[in-house]
Amino acid sequence: MSAVIKYLLARRELAFFIALTYYLLVVFSHEKVGKFVERTLDVPMGRERYNLLVVISALIILLAFLLWFTPRLVRMERNARWVIGGITVFTVSCII
Numbered sequence: 281m282s283a284v285i286k287y288l289l290a291r292r293e294l295a296f297f298i299a300l301t302y303y304l305l306v307v308f309s310h311e312k313v314g315k316f317v318e319r320t321l322d323v324p325m326g327r328e329r330y331n332l333l334v335v336i337s338a339l340i341i342l343l344a345f346l347l348w349f350t351p352r353l354v355r356m357e358r359n360a361r362w363v364i365g366g367i368t369v370f371t372v373s374c375i376i
Contacts, residue, residue, distance in 0.1 A: 321333070338375070342372065342375060346372075349368065353365055353368070
């Protein structure tokens, strides 16, 4: 990852082009993706079932992340464990 960052730091124009392309793809496709989700999931299922599906999916992804992350957190040094663990607990509490 640091090699990619160093590569992009040396080529500022390329980094700007990549960032601009990413921004434009996200912003301009947002409405189309929203309409697609509405047509395929929200209308047939109803708003409450759709929201329940989103919450269950997010909790499954969060649980998978925590199962992957917890053993790595335990193996870290004590100071890093407190900092990263605190940030993780704060983030999870914000999500819930």
